[in-house]
Amino acid sequence: MSPQDIYLRYGSVVYRRARRLLGDDQAAKDACQDVFLRLFRSLPDFERASPVTWLYKVTTNYCLNLIRDEVRHRKQLEARATSEPSTAATPSLADLLRGFPEDLQEIAIYYFVDEMSQDEIARIAGISQRTVSNRLTAFRNLAKAAWTNVFEEAPETQ
């Protein structure tokens, strides 16, 4: 297949996924461009792999990297502007993933956002189901601890 045929066949997988994770249409179009440029560069890898699995993994990692950049960028701005973190009315995915280890972020996206089974996650991430299960447990524990800290650090109002 020519690059254009590949894009026409598989483009919506990347576009939808990026739009969902990034929440922005223009960013999703940029993601399409970059992911497919990467694909054409790694065409033999793509042709050897399961196409949908390859695209899910690469697009997810691409979007996670963008989100991490956003988090880093925001941290820098916060550090410059004020000692107080910004408070958005609606937390973005970047807010939700902030502070979690990268290997847990990817698994959490597949499980909580995509609602994939642990078997599907294992296939996309290239790890065992046991590892998926362990990482989900670790993610839950960290999330629980984070929420506990939020309440412990909150000032008493009564």
Added chain:
Amino acid sequence: MSNPTNVRKRRGANCLSDFLLDQWRLGTFEIAEDKARASTHLGNCAQCRARLGEIEAVVLPSLDFSGVSPASVPHLVASPTRWRWRTVWLAPVVAAAAAGVLLMPWHHSEERSKGGGWQLGVVARTSNGRVGAVSQGAVLAPGDRLRFEVSAPTDGFVSVISLDARGAVTPFVPATGTATAIRAGKRRLLDGAVQLDDSVGPERLVLLACPHALPVAEAVAAGRAALARAQGHVENVEGLGLPCTQTSFWIQKEMRP
């Protein structure tokens, strides 16, 4: 954040993930049981059939990769690029009729500007969605978006600035701060991109490769001084007088009808 253990409740317990629905519509199942399960489930679940319909109804962005060949694709750097935008002030399309049909010389070759082993390449995405590397002298239009790839013979610091026909000097990549550190290597795609503004005429994209992190403001000041020495004629600009390797890539900006 809500308790994550409660998040995964939006679909029925046996409903298909988008991952499986994508494999279904594309016919790319790796595992036979997945296909059988999807087939049975879709036959019984109106919710999943509706979701499949939604997925199939998504309108794909009109990107055109027909000018791309694997050999022409730059190596992507580890972190993906955050597109940066220049403000675009679209002038009235008065001259558009005179411009006629513009043809972009998309190429598959290795044409890039060279200077002391440093090479600058340009990847463009036109406003009509066409994506690909462009040649020296390519005709581009306001609204087109550019990214830059650099082949670096040594480690160093790079920046790309633009000198255009109306005498403006604009930092392209990076837009602010200091020059970007780059490792030696071929066809490194730089972070950052620009959208071409509404000025038309020849435009010179200058890659400055320096042994130190040159401040962007210093590069711009050097560009302005060089333009002044050339009486504002971008074609006559010679060196920018900086202790850096300099190489240029020319584009021609015209209104696209």
